[in-house]
Amino acid sequence: MFAYIMRRLLMLIPVLIGMTLITFSIVHLIxxxxxxxxxxxxxxxEAIEDLEETMGINEPYPIQxxxxxxxxxxxxxxxxxxxxxxxSSEIWPYIAATFELTFFAIIFAVxxxxxxxxxxxxKQNSWFDFLAMFFALVGVSMPxxxxxxxEQWVFAQELGWLPAYGxxxxxxxxxxxxxxxxxDSLIHLDFSRVITSLRHLVLPxxxxxxxxxxxxxxxxRSSMLEVMNSDYIRTVRAKGSGQFMIxxxxxxxxxxxxxxxxxxxxxxxxxxxxxxxxxxxSWPGIGRYVYEAISxxxxxxxxxxxxxxxxxxxFINLIVDILYKLIDPRINY
Amino acid sequence: xxxxxxxLFALMLAFILVLAACSGDGGADSASSEEEDGVEEEGDAEExxxxxxxxxxxxxxxxxxxxxxxxxxxxxxxxxxxxxxxSSRVTVQVLESLLQFEEDSFELQPGLAHDWDVSGxxxxxxxxxxxxxxxxxxxxxxxxxxxxxxERWSDPEHEYGFADDNYVYSMYGTMFGxxxxxxxxxxxxxxxxxxxxxxxxLSQPLGFFLQNMGMSYFGITSxxxxxxxxxxxxxxxxxxxxxxxxxxxxxxxxVLEKNEDYRIDGLPHLDQVxxxxxxxxxxxxxALRSGExxxxxxxxxxxxxxxxxxxxxxxxxxxxxxxxxxxxxxxxEPLDNPDLRHAINYAIDKQAIADALYAGYANTAKxxxxxxxxxxxxxxxxxxYDLDKAEELLAEAGYEDGLEIELWTMxxxxxxxxxxxxxxxxxxxxxxxxxxxxxxxxxxxxxxLDKTMDGEHEMYMLGWSGxxxxxxxxxxxxxxxxxxxxxxxxFYENPEVDDLLDxxxxxxxxxxxxxxxxxxxxxxxxxxxxxxxxxxxxxxATSSNVLNYxxxxxxxxxxxxxxxxx
Numbered sequence: 030m031f032a033y034i035m036r037r038l039l040m041l042i043p044v045l046i047g048m049t050l051i052t053f054s055i056v057h058l059i060x061x062x063x064x065x066x067x068x069x070x071x072x073x074x075e076a077i078e079d080l081e082e083t084m085g086i087n088e089p090y091p092i093q094x095x096x097x098x099x100x101x102x103x104x105x106x107x108x109x110x111x112x113x114x115x116x117s118s119e120i121w122p123y124i125a126a127t128f129e130l131t132f133f134a135i136i137f138a139v140x141x142x143x144x145x146x147x148x149x150x151x152k153q154n155s156w157f158d159f160l161a162m163f164f165a166l167v168g169v170s171m172p173x174x175x176x177x178x179x180e181q182w183v184f185a186q187e188l189g190w191l192p193a194y195g196x197x198x199x200x201x202x203x204x205x206x207x208x209x210x211x212x213d214s215l216i217h218l219d220f221s222r223v224i225t226s227l228r229h230l231v232l233p234x235x236x237x238x239x240x241x242x243x244x245x246x247x248x249x250r251s252s253m254l255e256v257m258n259s260d261y262i263r264t265v266r267a268k269g270s271g272q273f274m275i276x277x278x279x280x281x282x283x284x285x286x287x288x289x290x291x292x293x294x295x296x297x298x299x300x301x302x303x304x305x306x307x308x309x310x311s312w313p314g315i316g317r318y319v320y321e322a323i324s325x326x327x328x329x330x331x332x333x334x335x336x337x338x339x340x341x342x343x344f345i346n347l348i349v350d351i352l353y354k355l356i357d358p359r360i361n362y
Numbered sequence: 363x364x365x366x367x368x369x370l371f372a373l374m375l376a377f378i379l380v381l382a383a384c385s386g387d388g389g390a391d392s393a394s395s396e397e398e399d400g401v402e403e404e405g406d407a408e409e410x411x412x413x414x415x416x417x418x419x420x421x422x423x424x425x426x427x428x429x430x431x432x433x434x435x436x437x438x439x440x441x442x443x444x445x446x447x448x449s450s451r452v453t454v455q456v457l458e459s460l461l462q463f464e465e466d467s468f469e470l471q472p473g474l475a476h477d478w479d480v481s482g483x484x485x486x487x488x489x490x491x492x493x494x495x496x497x498x499x500x501x502x503x504x505x506x507x508x509x510x511x512x513e514r515w516s517d518p519e520h521e522y523g524f525a526d527d528n529y530v531y532s533m534y535g536t537m538f539g540x541x542x543x544x545x546x547x548x549x550x551x552x553x554x555x556x557x558x559x560x561x562x563x564l565s566q567p568l569g570f571f572l573q574n575m576g577m578s579y580f581g582i583t584s585x586x587x588x589x590x591x592x593x594x595x596x597x598x599x600x601x602x603x604x605x606x607x608x609x610x611x612x613x614x615x616x617v618l619e620k621n622e623d624y625r626i627d628g629l630p631h632l633d634q635v636x637x638x639x640x641x642x643x644x645x646x647x648x649a650l651r652s653g654e655x656x657x658x659x660x661x662x663x664x665x666x667x668x669x670x671x672x673x674x675x676x677x678x679x680x681x682x683x684x685x686x687x688x689x690x691x692x693x694x695e696p697l698d699n700p701d702l703r704h705a706i707n708y709a710i711d712k713q714a715i716a717d718a719l720y721a722g723y724a725n726t727a728k729x730x731x732x733x734x735x736x737x738x739x740x741x742x743x744x745x746x747y748d749l750d751k752a753e754e755l756l757a758e759a760g761y762e763d764g765l766e767i768e769l770w771t772m773x774x775x776x777x778x779x780x781x782x783x784x785x786x787x788x789x790x791x792x793x794x795x796x797x798x799x800x801x802x803x804x805x806x807x808x809x810x811l812d813k814t815m816d817g818e819h820e821m822y823m824l825g826w827s828g829x830x831x832x833x834x835x836x837x838x839x840x841x842x843x844x845x846x847x848x849x850x851x852x853f854y855e856n857p858e859v860d861d862l863l864d865x866x867x868x869x870x871x872x873x874x875x876x877x878x879x880x881x882x883x884x885x886x887x888x889x890x891x892x893x894x895x896x897x898x899x900x901x902x903a904t905s906s907n908v909l910n911y912x913x914x915x916x917x918x919x920x921x922x923x924x925x926x927x928x
Contacts, residue, residue: 062812074815074847076532083528111437112612113527113596119612178644186648193649199615199636200427311640313613321435321613326808 033354037347044343049101052335053094056328086328097332106337107329111322116333120318124337125208126196127307127314131299133230134238139292142242146249146288147276150257161246168243177236177309184232191231194311198225233310237303241295248291252284259283285356293349297342426926427634428908429655431646435613435639440596441579442515442531447827450578450918452616452637456498457581457601460489460508461572465912465919466681467734468831470576474503474602484567484870489575491558495625497584498606505560509552510585512562516549517542522585527593533579536839537830539568567868569875570832577830578918604630604922613639624922631910631925650675650903656926657904657911663721663780666901676904679723682732682897683915685836686724686778686825688769688789689892691817693853696767701759703890706821707745708752709796715788716896719781723901727894729883730826730836734915736872737833737879742887752796764797770814770822774807777900778825785823785895814851822851829916833879838863841886854891 064080081087085096100107106116145165149158185193196210197203203222206213211230214222256262257280265279304316315334322330432451438444441453462473475489495503514522515534518541523529531541539546548571551563564571574580587600599607602625605618616637620630638655640646646658647665651672661669661677669677688710690697697703712726728744731737756762771786772779779785790800800821805813814822828835839845842863843855859882866878904911909925 062808065808065811065815076530076535080528080530083525108528110528113438113529113593122611123613181645181648185652185654189652192654193652194640194642194645194654195638196614199429199617199638200634202609202615202617205611309642309645311614311638311642311645313611313639317613317641324807 030354034351037350041343041347045340048336048339048343049098050094052332052339053097055335056331057090057093062326101336106333109322109330110327111325111330116330120315120333120337122205122208123313123315123318124341126312127300127303127316129196129209129211130230130233130237130303130306130312130314131296133234134299135241135292135296136238137234138238138242138245138295142245143249143288145242145246147253147281149246149250150253151272151276153254158250162250165243165246168239169247171239173236173240173305174309176239177233177306180232180236181309192229193232196226196229196312197222201225233306233312236310237299237306241292241299244295245288245291249284249288252287253280256280256284282356286353289349289352289356293345293352297345300338300341300345425634426632427636428632428657428921428924428926429636429638430657430659430921431638431640431649431655432659433639433641433643433646436610436616436637438596439599439607439610439616440529440583441581441599442534443529443596445533445579447917450916452618453581453599453601454578454603454918454920455605455618455635456599456603456607457578457583458603459576459578459581460491461576462920463576463831463914463916465923466914468573468576468828468915470572473576474508474582475575478572480572480870484569484571484868485564487562487564487571488555489560489562491560492625493558495602496623497586497600497602498621499584499586499590499600501584501586503582503584503602504557505554506557507585508560508582509554510588511580511582512549512552514588515580516547522588522595524593524595529593529596533577533829537570537574537577537579567870569867569869569872570830570834571870573830573832578916579829604920605632605635608634615639626922630922632921635921647903650905653905655905656908657902659902659917661901661903663719663723663901666721666723666903669903674906676906676908678902678904678911678913679899680902680913680917681734681915682725682899683734684778684825684827685727685730685732685897686776686785686895687727687730687823687892688895689814689819689822689824689852690890691819691821691851691853692889692891693817694820696759696761696765697820699759700890701755702761704745705752705755705759705761705796706793706798707890707893708748708755709798710789710792710893710895711747712893712895713747715785718788719784720896720898724896724898727897728887730840730886730892730894731833731879731883732828732836732897735828735831735833735836737866737876737883739880739883741880742883745890745893749795756796756798761797764799766799766801767793768803768820769800770803770805770810770819772807772823773804773810776825778827778896778898779823780898782823815848817851817853819851824851827917831915833875834863834867837879837882837886838867841891852891854889856885856889859885859889 062077064077064086085093104117106120108114109116109119112119145161149161152158181193184191203210203213203226204217206216210226211223214226262275262280265275303314304320306312307314307317308320315338319331319334319338322334432448434448436449436452437446438449439453439456441450441457459473460475461470463469464471474495475491477490479488480486491503491505491508497503510522514520515531516538517523518525535541539548541547548564548566548568549562550565553561553563555561581601583595584600587598588595591598597610604621604624606621608617608619610616618635620633624630640649643660643662647661649655650658666677669675690703692698716722716724716726726744728742729739733740769786769789772782775781786802790802793800813819814824826836826840839849841850841852841854841859843850843860846853846855862878862882866875866882869875869878902913907927909927910923913919
């Protein structure tokens with residue numbers, strides 16, 4: 030197992046190098062002069078030239094790339110052109126915000142998705158099965174922004190049950206420690222704030238988690254159906270085990286592998302693709318961070334932001350692969 | 363067995379419902395009040411009360427916390443290092459300038475200077491500073507502090523200029539003719555007469571020098587804070603303003619709290635102000651309706667009509683302080699032909715654009731200058747929508763068989779141009795009526811600015827917003843020959859106009875200046891380097907609980923007098 034993990038880690042090196050090369054190239058192929066954008070519509074030609082010089086964007090690309098990678102190796106993600114602060118020091122709250130949201134979205138997606146899938150498989154062709162699969166189909170095809178706006182309209186504006194935006198009650202902010210607000214409030218043993226942060230999580234988690242939930246439900250159902258029809262389940266059944274034992278002890282384990290893949294992939298997708306949800310719910314996550322940077326041509330932030338998302342994605346895939354091996358030791362690469 | 367699964371779902375549902383129920387009675391109140399319009403105001407007020415009770419035990423009763431939601435975050439809280447309106451909206455609460463603008467106009471009134479003298483030749487300005495004022499860090503505000511701030515902006519080598527950290531005080535350069543050592547730089551010397559008297563000596567008169575002194579971009583920071591925070595001053599503003607800076611979570615919120623020692627007794631009324639970023643317009647409006655926020659900026663013009671009739675909400679408009687226009691590249695064929703430019707001017711239905719895209723929150727423009735400005739020339743005759751005249755002029759210009767023109771359209775919405783794409787299409791249709799075939803060119807925002815500056819366009823769209831209430835900022839920036847290659851994207855140069863603008867800039871007699879500007883506008887209208895489309899009035903909304911809120915045309919208003927009723 031250890032050797033396997035080591036091998037997988039080594040394989041990451043060329044992947045990571047490739048990623049720096051790609052993020053660097055993409056960012057530098059975007060047309061437009063960041064100096065002009067920083068100085069605004071009123072800028073004079075000289076001011077622009079001066080700023081270009083201090084920013085070092087007049088150097089040839091290979092030199093710029095060299096500087097970029099050298100800095101990266103020293104843990105220096107660069108300095109944001111917009112805020113003028115070190116990206117490494119300002120990026121964590123964004124990552125934490127996205128992690129927190131993704132975590133709850135995935136919990137929602139897995140909990141509802143897996144259970145709905147199991148019941149659908151178990152009660153194949155029942156009204157529940159039809160209904161669940163109908164909703165799964167709707168869920169996959171529903172645009173996230175539309176769902177988000179509907180949620181806000183119904184639950185925030187009309188019913189007033191849940192907050193429409195943000196991570197906390199700004200009239201009474203949470204003192205951040207880890208920047209995972211639920212965790213931070215727990216550390217402070219402040220349960221009213223725990224409730225507040227959980228309430229802020231409900232609508233965006235559902236918006237973000239609906240598509241993966243639907244995918245997971247369909248995947249679990251088909252995977253369960255396959256397993257339930259296999260010989261060994263018939264044997265277990267013959268031995269007189271209860272239905273619950275059959276499903277959760279014997280069948281689920283084997284049905285899990287494709288489901289874990291889907292969960293892993295979806296987690297990666299959510300981490301990188303939460304921009305819409307983050308924008309609509311004013312969730313200051315990494316997607317928003319990169320989006321704002323793009324509209325500002327904040328090269329260093331775009332580069333580092335994309336790179337961070339990519340690295341997270343790669344590591345999630347690594348974890349998924351390791352999980353396969355734990356679930357089913359026969360798997361080998 | 364079946365029960366077990368139902369149980370799991372029930373659990374999940376219950377969890378969500380419990381969280382929802384945690385909003386307390388307030389949620390129910392606001393929901394029911396939605397139905398009974400008459401009591402909505404009461405319901406909203408109660409809800410924010412309940413929120414405070416259930417979620418904010420630390421808040422004493424009667425605490426005044428105002429939530430101001432806007433579309434984007436500040437770039438920097440060192441106001442002079444940016445030209446971004448979202449930044450000055452916050453810094454104007456924390457830092458004060460020597461002079462201030464009236465609450466709803468660009469009329470000057472005392473700020474940190476209670477009085478000022480101008481010498482007859484317009485070269486010496488003496489400011490008499492308020493005494494007994496302290497910065498939020500407890501250090502004294504005095505003439506030395508003012509001098510330090512101005513020198514920091516004007517001198518790129520200054521120890522607090524932080525040039526190595528990419529700080530550029532471009533607004534200073536624009537307003538005072540460049541930086542130390544530049545030819546046009548007007549501030550020659552700054553002399554500290556005594557602790558509370560400071561003199562600015564100019565190398566040449568500058569007609570809008572005092573107006574500049576009122577700009578929030580030139581708010582005075584505590585020199586001790588430069589020492590303490592260094593280049594991080596942009597995240598730690600320390601001024602003398604009504605509110606002190608507390609914290610900034612990027613892309614989320616900026617928290618300010620009351621300055622208990624504010625120089626004006628009894629002010630401010632609010633205990634805390636929170637500026638929140640809510641990027642989505644629709645979400646912002648929902649948050650306002652559900653009582654989560656008190657003021658929302660950046661309302662869609664289309665939503666405005668609804669707000670007006672809604673109980674519990676108030677609609678506000680900012681005074682016209684911008685111009686949305688269609689610029690010609692007058693250097694390039696075929697638009698170097700004035701007859702053609704006139705023809706295009708007559709062919710565009712400005713009123714239709716104002717009605718269709720600004721929901722009526724815009725007036726058609728005949729000058730590049732908004733009407734409220736000093737020196738606005740109301741005698742200039744507008745190019746009324748008149749197809750016959752347009753066709754006639756087109757024939758005179760020698761294009762009776764029509765021609766093809768490129769129109770560059772902005773990729774981003776701006777207050778002066780909320781829907782550039784559709785604007786371009788309307789113009790395209792208008793011009794098709796007289797036989798001009800318009801090709802719409804689309805380009806990303808940054809290259810758009812670059813390329814129009816370089817003159818690659820034939821016709822393009824852009825706009826301009828005022829910052830100091832002076833006509834020079836509009837007329838010289840957009841149409842002075844010296845600004846070709848930067849903000850003059852028309853490549854328009856008329857020596858007569860340039861002279862008038864220069865004279866006006868150098869004069870300190872405001873009536874004389876007004877006359878120069880009027881004359882310049884007449885000439886500009888004749889030359890017609892641009893189609894002035896509209897002056898828009900941006901709309902915003904507040905909850906009815908907010909009292910004494912007056913939006914300023916500059917988009918940055920101090921919230922000193924604002925109160926909340928509960």
